[in-house]
Amino acid sequence: MGEFKVHRVRFFDYMPSGIRALAFNRDIERIAVARMDGSVEVFHCSDRFFQEKIIPGREQCGIEGLSWVGERLFSAGLNGGITEYDLTNQKVKYTIDAYGGPIWTIAGNQQGTHLAVGCEDGTVKLFEVNEDKIQFERNLDRQKSRIISLSWHPSGSKIAAGMMDMIQIFNVETGHSVHRLLADRGVGTSRSKECVVWSVVYLSDGTIISGDSVGMVKLWDDQTGTLIKSHNVTKCDVLALSVSQNEDSLVAGTSEGTVVQFQFISMVLGKDDKEWVRTRTFKNHTHDIRAVAEITTAVVSGGMDAQLVVRPLLDKVEVRSAASALRKIHFPHRRLVSCARKSGLMLFQYPGHLELWRLGESEGKGSSLFVKRNPEKLLHLKVKGEDHIRCSAVSPCGEWIVYSTASKLRENTLHGLKHFLFLFFQISKLPMVLSSANQLCFSSDSSHLFSASAQSSVHIASLSQSGCKFVGTLKPKSGSHQAIHLLAASEDGKWLASANSDHEVHIYNLQTRKAHCTVPVYSSAVTAMGIHPTTNCLFMMYADQQMCEYSIEQKQYTDWSRTVQRKGLHRFWMERDTPCLNVMFNPQNPSHVILHDTYMLCIIDQSLPLPDDKTQFYNQLTLKSLPEEQRKSHSHAFKVCKTFKDILCVELMSDQSLVVVERPLEDVASQLPAPIKQKKFAT
């Protein structure tokens, strides 16, 4: 199938940040995830949890709560501000201060008219949601201790607020407290510690469910203010609660890393007297679960161990398929590594800095080679200011580095993006037009820089020794203005393809600087694409594991692509649970397409027949055992290599060697803080 020299890179110490909050929007089927470093990500639930949008965070910006109001996303954090996000351009829209000290929680009502935030100073502040902004309305009765958690009654007339040692129920109209529910402290030594009500849920039948630091999930009646039932879930804290849409299921996340499900079940079959009963326990996390969300068919949980776990509820799933399997998302669905193909340099993107490395050299032959020269770190570049890096790129020649951040300059202006270009450590200023970039890409001869910007447009800048000059802008003829998350330039410098979050792929002719055509919109998001160097066909990978090849010149799908669509892909290929992150082409063998996802590396030989469901998919071992003559009849287009695990990036260098950047999950786990110590049986 072809032999490659492989650089197995393990010195990219990428650390995913812990998950702090989750918010699910049922109408658009998106789940928003806030991380400890202040970044916010949006996942598409019905598109195999593809990470559609990433809004990078800032230093000292701890998000504590997320809330959807309609299709708008708000967050609040310990810096005391409420932030609205511009999801179209994937950036912060504005931040206003609530003037109540650090904000611990934010909750929007179901009607979409108001936002409530719980502050350190003991106030619950109501904000009215206007067309373009939010407006402070009033405070509810001020309490003595900080407000940790909030939940609106579905009617919007009452709010339950979890505090230290108690829960308050407020009447929203009057702003006065209706009931005070006292939560018991723990027994023994924890008697002296305050009981923190980490989470409350207000149900439409008037039941309030609370999860507290004693490890109890308690059910209260809001009419009488009495405790109905309490369940001891854990010895540690219950940190998060989430109830399903029809209020028949509740999940609680604990600091032991377990998610406990409660169900509203009739105790005698066929009768109506229902009770909340503890049913299942899911243990997929090693550390504290800081946020849970019950979406229609699954339970999503995230915590300190930085992985987003989607645990399907099989009783709610109509058809069991790969889309409804247990899913653990460890790494972003974007590329954090870029390679200078011609000079053997690698650029690693960390939230706050960039690292440039030169690959090592080796000699000898065999399955493992002797390292002649160790890889060396050439550059450690810290970002100016508080903003984190949104995207970065290194030019193929290795002379240029470009990165962009999202910075908060002034309110209500376009959020400026600073660009820096490095030419042998010479910083060159960019034209102001290139002020915003969602994705960056160099042309293959390193002469041009493409920068995806607002309104789905792409700016072109030419690069020369003297500096950087703005050349022009490519704009799509029509379509949405969603931000572009993928760019691909052709080898001959003639074509540029861009993909945005609305699943649109536009192709531009770089010579005429005009839009050339648009690839038919598919229901799933594009996760990776590349333009074939010889045939100029655009090869696209989708989040639902489908693949397409589109001939740019003929403006139609290629025959091979149509064959793939007609015959369908193999079951094993469709059941993979991570999206393909890169498409490469082997210049020595034009029929080879190289793909990778987190768990495997795959070479597709377009000249070989496609496998059907009856053929053996992983057939390398079988082929090896067969004599030479029979191999041909048994081989099919997919050659899968599972030697590497936890792959962040695979790139084919111009010297026909492969660079595989791995980030083993064990290394990630070893850098996490110690989890809560639990007694294990027989230890």
Add this chain to the structure above:
Amino acid sequence: MVETSDIRVVRCGGSKVNLTPPIISSDSRFVLCTSGDLVKVYSTRTEEWLHSLQGHTNQVTGITLNPANHLQVYSCSVDGTVKLWDFIDGILIKVQLVEVHETVEIFLSSGLCVSACPECFQLVSVHLPKSAEQEVEAKEMSAVSSHISKNPSCTAFGRGGEYIAFARHLQLNVYFFRKQKTYSFSLKATDKKGAKNAFTCIACHPTDDCIATGHEDGKIRLWRNFIHKKEYTYSTQHWHHNAVNTLCFTPEGTHLLSGGIESVLVQWQYGAGNRKEFLPRLGGSILHISASSDGQLFCTSHSDNKITVIESSFKVCGVIQGLVKDAVLTDLMIDPRSKALVLNGKPGHLQFYSLLRDKHLYNLDIVQQEYIYEAGLDQFEVVKAAFDIKGSWLATVEERGKKSSDLEFFLKLWAFDERTQSFVLNTTITAAHTDRIISMCFSSSEETTMLVTAAEDSQFKAWCQGADADTQQDQNFWSCDFVGSYHKLNPTNCSFSADSSLLAVSFQEVITIWSPDTWEMLTTLCQPPGVIRDLCFGRLSCSKYLLGTTTKNLLCCWNLLTCELEWSTSVDVSKLQPDPFSENVAAFSYQSKHTDLFVFKPSEPRPLFTNKNVCSEKVHRAVFVPREEPLNSCDESTQWLNRSQLYFLTQNMDLLTFSTATEEDRMLSSSKQLVIDDSVAVTPFYLLLGKHRQQQQKLNTQSHPVSDKPQQTQGSVTIKELLHTPAHVLPAASVLCSMFVNSFLISNTGVQQDPLSWLT
């Protein structure tokens, strides 16, 4: 031999009491459990065996209280009948013949009986016909499921008998009787974490629709919402580290009890997640749990044939111990003093069990070391034991090490202490032989006691009690007297003649006869081919004969006076057991998958009694148990059972015996008289009233049947008045006292002033 039907093989005495869950009567006074062919009734307070329900002709496999009448109990048996009993009086009320071949287990609810038949383990619902006749045939049957688990704990009735839940391997099925519909749910064969998900037991909540299931990996799942194909749900709890053997909800449904091999009774609070209580160290692993209907008492039955009665406050209040015979290593023996059956019981102990009263007497700790309950540990076990003829000496051998390389064993001699009425360790011999002891016997003479041990080191040794010259002590310890061997052959057996004048030791194919007085080898007897398997001398009038069996299917009888073979016959004898009280010898022969019994006298080669097909397994252990009072049967075939009873142990560890027709008649007649009120608790008032009543009854029957009637009512009226009148209106105690005493007097006239007239 013609009258073989007179003699039946029965399971009577020493049977398993842990086969099925015990049941507690609704007033918590009685515990009922199956025991062989009987259902036994025990008192919960005194742990005494009160009486038994006798009538089944084969193993009783299930009992349950009649839901319509809590004083009645249903029982089912392998003989294909379901019987209804009044368990307080022990009266058989009704017999139902069920057409399935063998009823294995019974579950009852609202007049519906579900039984399983053993070939394919079908679950069949049998409609019990309402009929006044005593014997009815149940014909109305419908199959519920054709494949259920062999384990009866995997089937349980749900709330109010509306549905039945049964599990097999990895599938749980719930059958609703009204809808006649089955819902099934299956678990994954293997979990990723190596969990074993197979179901081991089931219990249903009494009021809620919740099914608790136990699993092989120790998990307990609580299933709910099981009328939905997909929206069913379960919660999992895990404490047991090994398979959950049994589950039981308390009658109120507030708690769930579970037990397993850990022998810890775990009480889970229903609906409160992990809150649980433990009652540890209950003995053998827990096999069944049952709760009384008022929830005040729990019963657990254990693998060491024991029933523990536990109060709801988690305090053990009674232990009913049966005969432990899981792994019998020693021979079956009879303690000459107590006439109790002796064999190894609890690990490292000898148990003394009275077969007549079917009661465990006591355990004698032989090993005197802590036993650790863990699989794979090599620990000391009692493997041999022997009593001398008076019962004043006991010799035991304990060993550990399955392989001969790390074999370790002790020979211990115990003297009976009259003062403490128990055996006291006299001598421990650490290296009696260099290899495993094969056989051991005491001399049977009255004057000197001598122990002979034969071991695999091709030696036999004689041990005598003698004053040790070195230690000037009063106690006499045992020491070796003689070491004998024969051509370096390994001995296989040793036996003393009835008068102890001769010792026979068999070395492979050769029997050597020794004189114990001079230790001179008198003669050798040999009948090749075949290694000698069993050896015994004849008794009483036949004491001149020596019997031997060989591995080559030969039973030989030598005349010791002529030293010639008297007779021999070709039969594969697996066990030869002489009756110590008569000339009879019993021989069990195993061929073509069943065991036959021959009883014969050594003097004549013709058997007195043959019973073909006693059981289907091999018999290696048997014992003659002396009767308390001899039977006086004249029938030739039953005569051999007059003075003693033959018990034998099959490979399945079933203790079987023979019962004759006359014996059964006597038992039946006695059981009818057994309707005494001995179940009534003995309170002071009972003593007062009961004795009084008995006296009167005696008088009634003896002399005046009519005239005493008013007297009795008068007496009870007095007491009733005394008890029911409020204390503040009662007259002084001195007044009452005379009246109270007066009421006990028997008036001759019957014309007496009404003692209560002043009250009105």
